[in-house]
Each structure stands twice: as C-alpha cells, then as structure tokens.
Amino acid sequence: MRPREQTPPLALVIFGASGDLTARKILPALVDLADRGRLSDRFTVIGVARTEWTDDEFRKVALQDATAGGERWQRLVERFRYVAGEYSATETFDRLKEVLSEADEQYGTGGNRVYYLATIPPVFAMVAEALAKEGCNVPGPGGEFARLVVEKPYGRDLQSALDLDDAVHRAFGEDQIFRIDHYMGKETVQNVLALRFANAVFEPIWNRRYVEQVQITVAESLGVEHRGGFYESAGALRDIVQNHVMQVLALTLMEPPTGMDATHLRDEKVKLLKAVDIPTPDEAVDRSVRGQYGAGVVGQEAVPAYRDEEGVAADSQTETYVALRLGVENWRWAGVPVYVRTGKRLPARVTEVAMQFHRVPFLAFEGELARQLRPNSLVLRIQPNEGISLHFGAKVPGEEFRVQSVSMDFLYENAFHERESDGYPRLLHDAMCGDATLFIRTDEVEQAWRIVDPYLAAWSQPGGGGLHFYNAGTWGPHIADLLLERSGDSWRTPEL
Ligand SMILES: NC(=O)c1ccc[n+]([C@@H]2O[C@H](COP(=O)([O-])OP(=O)(O)OC[C@H]3O[C@@H](n4cnc5c(N)ncnc54)[C@H](OP(=O)(O)O)[C@@H]3O)[C@@H](O)[C@H]2O)c1
Structure with a gap:
C-alpha cells in the first residue's frame, strides 16, 4: 500500500454512467476525493451509456447525485463529457476515442485512461473487447497507463468466471485489471x-x-x-x-x-x-x-x-x-x-x-x-x-x-x-494511482x-x-x- 497522493492526470471513463452504481457510489466517491484534494486538476469523467443525455445533462446529474460536492467538485463537473451509445455499436467507441482526444487536448489528461465497468455483467467482456479492438487498451499519446476497473460479480460460477477472464485477458493484461470488492x-x-x-x-x-x-x-x-x-x-x-x-x-x-x-x-x-x-x-x-x-x-x-x-x-x-x-x-x-x-x-x-x-x-x-x-x-x-x-x-x-x-x-x-466509508473513495483512488493491493487478482x-x-x-x-x-x-x-x-x-x- 502506497502513501496517499493526488491522482496523476487522467480521464475516467464510466461505462454505466446512467446507472444506479454510478449515482449511489461512484459519483459520491469522486466528490469525496475532489473535496479532499485527491484528484488531479487535469482530470475528467467521460460517461458512456445508452440514455440519450447531452454533456450538460450528465453534468446536471453529477451535481444532483453528489449534492454535497463543494467548489472543487463543481469546477471539475464543468468539464465532464458524455457519450450516448450502445456498447455493441462501433460508433460508440469511435465517438469515445474522439472525446478522449479532446479531453487530452482541453483538460490535459495526458493520454492516461481508467475505464470503469460499472455496467451490467453480461456486457463486461463485450466492452473490454471493443476497447481493445479500437486500440483503447493502451495509453493515448504521451500517456503512461490504460486500466480497467471491473465491478462485481465476476462470473456466476467457476466456468463463467474463467470464460470472462479469458475474454478480458485477450483485451487487457492482468496488471491493467482492477477487480473491485468494496469490502477491501x-x-x-x-x-x-x-x-x-x-x-x-x-x-x-x-x-x-x-x-x-x-x-x-x-x-x-x-x-x-x-x-x-x-x-x-x-x-x-x-x-x-x-x-x-x-x-x-x-x-x-x-x-x-x-x-x-x-x-x-x-x-x-x-x-x-x-x-x-x-x-x-x-x-x-x-x-x-x-x-x-x-x-x-x-x-x-x-x-x-x-x-x-x-x-x-x-x-x-x-x-x-x-x-x-x-x-x-x-x-x-x-x-x-x-x-x-x-x-x-x-x-x-x-x-x-x-x-x-x-x-x-x-x-x-x-x-x-x-x-x-x-x-x-x-x-x-x-x-x-x-x-x-x-x-x-x-x-x-x-x-x-x-x-x-x-x-x-x-x-x-x-x-x-x-x-464509516463504503470503501469506494479509497478503491477508486487506488485504481487511479495504480495501486492494486486491495483489488482481487x-x-x-x-x-x-x-x-x-x-x-x-x-x-x-x-x-x-x-x-x-x-x-x-x-x-x-x-x-x-x-x-x-x-x-x-x-x-x-x-x-x-
Ligand atoms: N447498484 C448497486 O448497489 C451495486 C452494488 C455493487 C455492485 N454493483 C455492480 O455494478 C454494476 C452496475 O450495476 P447497476 O446497479 O448500476 O446497474 P444499472 O442501474 O442497471 O445500470 C446499468 C448501466 O449500464 C448501461 N448499459 C447496460 N447495457 C448497456 C448496453 N448494451 N449499451 C450501453 N449501455 C448499457 C445502462 O445504460 P442505460 O440505462 O442508459 O441504458 C446503465 O447506465 C453491476 O455489475 C452490479 O453488479 C452494483
């Protein structure tokens, strides 16, 4: 476990941005980190889901769901982006790539990416594979890392977990994968x-x-x-x-x-x-x-x-x-x-x-x-x-x-x-800083x-x-x- 620090510059891409977990856990965790000065100034969030939101609508949700956010959070939210699309569609990932490049240019996110699979488990493998196909499984220009955070459940029995692992490993190396168990x-x-x-x-x-x-x-x-x-x-x-x-x-x-x-x-x-x-x-x-x-x-x-x-x-x-x-x-x-x-x-x-x-x-x-x-x-x-x-x-x-x-x-x-903390701020911060100690191998x-x-x-x-x-x-x-x-x-x- 490493000493607490500010995250490096990065774009956090949330698959499942319109879902329950994002609203109840991820956004509040980000507020907590922002308020404690743990997020880099060169940070943004890109939400990806089917709901037809504009950037502004997503920003509104980010402010609503995380009402406790202070001034730092409000400043960060102004630069949040949103990509509306189906995960099975190539266009969704084409658009995501464009938005990632814009984020690097406008917000200085430096080619670093953390993809968070906060979506339904049946599409985990599909999203990981699509990211790899589009070359998003490696850092963008000048970047140092591209990581994949995966929510539970990881499979529904041994065989499905092994199959999921095969698919995810075809797209990302084990050292890029951060499997969440919020108890940790x-x-x-x-x-x-x-x-x-x-x-x-x-x-x-x-x-x-x-x-x-x-x-x-x-x-x-x-x-x-x-x-x-x-x-x-x-x-x-x-x-x-x-x-x-x-x-x-x-x-x-x-x-x-x-x-x-x-x-x-x-x-x-x-x-x-x-x-x-x-x-x-x-x-x-x-x-x-x-x-x-x-x-x-x-x-x-x-x-x-x-x-x-x-x-x-x-x-x-x-x-x-x-x-x-x-x-x-x-x-x-x-x-x-x-x-x-x-x-x-x-x-x-x-x-x-x-x-x-x-x-x-x-x-x-x-x-x-x-x-x-x-x-x-x-x-x-x-x-x-x-x-x-x-x-x-x-x-x-x-x-x-x-x-x-x-x-x-x-x-x-x-x-x-x-x-008491639900564990999310700590784990999100660790994933963004690249410390895998509390994640499940x-x-x-x-x-x-x-x-x-x-x-x-x-x-x-x-x-x-x-x-x-x-x-x-x-x-x-x-x-x-x-x-x-x-x-x-x-x-x-x-x-x-
Ligand atoms: N909710 C919790 O308390 C909780 C706790 C622990 C772990 N988890 C885990 O977190 C993950 C997400 O759970 P959740 O409760 O947030 O689920 P949810 O409310 O059903 O949200 C699912 C999200 O995925 C998007 N999505 C699903 N299929 C898609 C597709 N084919 N293309 C594009 N977007 C798609 C949905 O977008 P649209 O709605 O816009 O279509 C929505 O944003 C799950 O793995 C769950 O097990 C959840």
Missing part, C-alpha cells in the same frame, strides 16, 4: 491486517492451539429493495460469500505476508484460499444451509416475504440466507471449524469476525455464573460500530467469588473520529469460485440443499443451529 476498501477490513501484523500479542494465539472456532457473520436487515430481479439470479452465496466473505476470511486466517504490496499480500490470500476445503457433493449438502425469508417484522416495520418482493418469482428458489461450515487444511488451522453465515432481513446490519478461543482446561470456580461463562473471544467488528472487542471473564464485586463474562471494547469512531477470483462452486452444484441436484424458510427479523432458519450443534457449538448473537 473498508478501513476495518484493512484493520484486520494492522491488528494481526502490527501487534505482538495476537499472532502467537492465532492458531488451532488457541482458537476453537471462527465465525464470520454478514447480516443485513434490508431485503432486496428494488433489486429483486438482479437478486433472483444471484442469491446469498454468489452475492456475499464468494466475494466479501472470502476476502475477510483470507485476511483473517492467512499467513503473515513479507510485505503489504500487491504481490505479497495477494500471494498470501491465494495461499489461504487454496487451503480451504472443497467438499464432495454430499459434504456440500451436509455442511450448508440455505434459507429464504418469509414475512416478518424488522425493527418496528412489518415487511413482506421475499417471494412477494417486486421482481421475484412467486415460487422462487433463490436463497436469501446461507450458512456454511468450512475448514482450512493447513498447519495453523487444521480442525478449526470456520462457520460462515450471511442473510437478508436478519435482525440487524452487522458484519463481524469472531475468533472464539478454547475454554480453560479446568474451571475452579463454583456457581451458576461460572458455569455459564463464555469462552474468550475476540470480535472484529467490520460494520457498523467498527471496532474490536475482547470478551473475557471478570470477578463480580462482592464477598463471593463469582465470575461473569464482560467485554473490553475499542471503537474506531472514538479513537479516530472517522465516519485473477487467481483469487478463481479460487473463491472453486470453494463455492460445489455448493451451487450440489444444491442444483434433486434433493440437494432444500430451502428452509425463516421469518424476517430472525437470525435465519433454525436448522442452521444444527450445523453447529453437531460439534457442540452455537452461533454467537452479535451485540446490537
């Missing part, structure tokens, strides 16, 4: 690295001798919102586990890298992912639970069942919840269960990693409280209330010797007064798919991985408890 842009995800590798006290206990089990929870209280159609073809495993959970898992359990640069860090992540056990079809069914939410109450609000959401089939088989029991087959983690769960319409939005340590070998204290004492755990809270909590037993004041579980909490917000994507593919395959067989319903506002189907109870374990209830 979050401070608290990066803080897993600081916690583990900047402190001497944790590393000695970060292994099977001390850790009894690991639990990774990515809970959302929201349903599918207006994205039911998209979610129907994804499901929780593809939407969250293949990408975000695998990234968090890799950072939490990997070996210490010898450097925090793109090569060393990603080498260690891949090594860890390669050690995650790949189940047989029977094991995949046995070690997984798929769920779908029914109607219920989240917070104070009555919410509909998934099957009643807009864009969702009345007999949908898509999972909105998944729980897995994984294992990591290496010296450090052999035999330690790694439980993973994610779901929509759970009681709260919370992402956390809990390292649960072994119980003491012998408990000399008497009494009910002592018996109920929870084993020590270290909880890395990724969102919200980002921080780290250590849970341990403490003596209850009084004459009796009673012991009770308490926690020691570090809250990011109190220490650094930073507000081809072998990581491939390995993550190798891990989740057997579950998808097993579930698609008759009788494989039936769907279990849960009421919105609960922690998922009851059967997910059995996944842990078999080994004498239980799910943690995250502190809300």
Whole structure:
C-alpha cells in the first residue's frame, strides 16, 4: 500500500454512467476525493451509456447525485463529457476515442485512461473487447497507463468466471485489471491486517492451539429493495460469500505476508484460499444451509416475504440466507471449524469476525455464573460500530467469588473520529494511482469460485440443499443451529 497522493492526470471513463452504481457510489466517491484534494486538476469523467443525455445533462446529474460536492467538485463537473451509445455499436467507441482526444487536448489528461465497468455483467467482456479492438487498451499519446476497473460479480460460477477472464485477458493484461470488492476498501477490513501484523500479542494465539472456532457473520436487515430481479439470479452465496466473505476470511486466517504490496499480500490470500476445503457433493449438502425469508417484522416495520418482493418469482428458489461450515487444511488451522453465515432481513446490519478461543482446561470456580461463562473471544467488528472487542471473564464485586463474562471494547469512531466509508473513495483512488493491493487478482477470483462452486452444484441436484424458510427479523432458519450443534457449538448473537 502506497502513501496517499493526488491522482496523476487522467480521464475516467464510466461505462454505466446512467446507472444506479454510478449515482449511489461512484459519483459520491469522486466528490469525496475532489473535496479532499485527491484528484488531479487535469482530470475528467467521460460517461458512456445508452440514455440519450447531452454533456450538460450528465453534468446536471453529477451535481444532483453528489449534492454535497463543494467548489472543487463543481469546477471539475464543468468539464465532464458524455457519450450516448450502445456498447455493441462501433460508433460508440469511435465517438469515445474522439472525446478522449479532446479531453487530452482541453483538460490535459495526458493520454492516461481508467475505464470503469460499472455496467451490467453480461456486457463486461463485450466492452473490454471493443476497447481493445479500437486500440483503447493502451495509453493515448504521451500517456503512461490504460486500466480497467471491473465491478462485481465476476462470473456466476467457476466456468463463467474463467470464460470472462479469458475474454478480458485477450483485451487487457492482468496488471491493467482492477477487480473491485468494496469490502477491501473498508478501513476495518484493512484493520484486520494492522491488528494481526502490527501487534505482538495476537499472532502467537492465532492458531488451532488457541482458537476453537471462527465465525464470520454478514447480516443485513434490508431485503432486496428494488433489486429483486438482479437478486433472483444471484442469491446469498454468489452475492456475499464468494466475494466479501472470502476476502475477510483470507485476511483473517492467512499467513503473515513479507510485505503489504500487491504481490505479497495477494500471494498470501491465494495461499489461504487454496487451503480451504472443497467438499464432495454430499459434504456440500451436509455442511450448508440455505434459507429464504418469509414475512416478518424488522425493527418496528412489518415487511413482506421475499417471494412477494417486486421482481421475484412467486415460487422462487433463490436463497436469501446461507450458512456454511468450512475448514482450512493447513498447519495453523487444521480442525478449526470456520462457520460462515450471511442473510437478508436478519435482525440487524452487522458484519463481524469472531475468533472464539478454547475454554480453560479446568474451571475452579463454583456457581451458576461460572458455569455459564463464555469462552474468550475476540470480535472484529467490520460494520457498523467498527471496532474490536475482547470478551473475557471478570470477578463480580462482592464477598463471593463469582465470575461473569464482560467485554473490553475499542471503537474506531472514538479513537479516530472517522465516519464509516463504503470503501469506494479509497478503491477508486487506488485504481487511479495504480495501486492494486486491495483489488482481487485473477487467481483469487478463481479460487473463491472453486470453494463455492460445489455448493451451487450440489444444491442444483434433486434433493440437494432444500430451502428452509425463516421469518424476517430472525437470525435465519433454525436448522442452521444444527450445523453447529453437531460439534457442540452455537452461533454467537452479535451485540446490537
Ligand atoms: N447498484 C448497486 O448497489 C451495486 C452494488 C455493487 C455492485 N454493483 C455492480 O455494478 C454494476 C452496475 O450495476 P447497476 O446497479 O448500476 O446497474 P444499472 O442501474 O442497471 O445500470 C446499468 C448501466 O449500464 C448501461 N448499459 C447496460 N447495457 C448497456 C448496453 N448494451 N449499451 C450501453 N449501455 C448499457 C445502462 O445504460 P442505460 O440505462 O442508459 O441504458 C446503465 O447506465 C453491476 O455489475 C452490479 O453488479 C452494483
């Protein structure tokens, strides 16, 4: 990871400029960077999509969607350009080339390009290939780089990810490709690295001798919102586990890298992912639970069942919840269960990693409280209330010797007064500066798919991985408890 700096001169070309992601994530991230002086003065954005906007209409949208933008942002927006066109049409790319040349001339963008595929996945390969065909996969005159930022999802199973990679690699070299997983842009995800590798006290206990089990929870209280159609073809495993959970898992359990640069860090992540056990079809069914939410109450609000959401089939088989029991087959983690769960319409939005340590070998204290004492755990809270909590037993004041579980909490917000970020400003800035450390390399994507593919395959067989319903506002189907109870374990209830 390199020190923060201003981006070099460049043109950022957004494919999908009229879409939801551009409005909700990319433009606000650019405002944030502009306001903090991180964008070069020789910078512009060129939007490309079908909607028939003029330059001015696109500029208006950029000001509307990013209302918080200050004077710097307004000055930048004045030079934004827009190309209306279909990605399958050569004219779109001819026009884009013209606009890029004009940008180099008028705004000094210097032949440098960052293409952002913020569009629908079925056209990713087509756009990459068209860029190459038009010679846009290399820098313009005098330029130093042409990069391709790719949104998730990267494929919908192993084979489609490999096919997409083949197509993209025909157009761009791996060192030009920046695959986004916005979790990697979050401070608290990066803080897993600081916690583990900047402190001497944790590393000695970060292994099977001390850790009894690991639990990774990515809970959302929201349903599918207006994205039911998209979610129907994804499901929780593809939407969250293949990408975000695998990234968090890799950072939490990997070996210490010898450097925090793109090569060393990603080498260690891949090594860890390669050690995650790949189940047989029977094991995949046995070690997984798929769920779908029914109607219920989240917070104070009555919410509909998934099957009643807009864009969702009345007999949908898509999972909105998944729980897995994984294992990591290496010296450090052999035999330690790694439980993973994610779901929509759970009681709260919370992402956390809990390292649960072994119980003491012998408990000399008497009494009910002592018996109920929870084993020590270290909880890395990724969102919200980002921080780290250590849970341990403490003596209850009084004459009796009673012991009770308490926690020691570090809250990011109190220490650094930073507000939570969705990760986009950081990642966009890194891509524009050419730092690939927090982006997902081809072998990581491939390995993550190798891990989740057997579950998808097993579930698609008759009788494989039936769907279990849960009421919105609960922690998922009851059967997910059995996944842990078999080994004498239980799910943690995250502190809300
Ligand atoms: N939205 C989110 O919250 C979110 C979060 C994480 C990741 N993502 C990812 O971000 C990407 C974009 O998602 P989105 O929600 O922004 O999608 P979206 O709202 O449907 O936007 C798609 C964009 O692509 C353009 N487009 C699609 N096909 C085209 C074609 N053949 N030719 C020209 N333009 C075309 C659309 O242009 P027109 O509308 O003008 O036709 C529109 O600008 C997806 O990969 C998604 O998985 C989205």
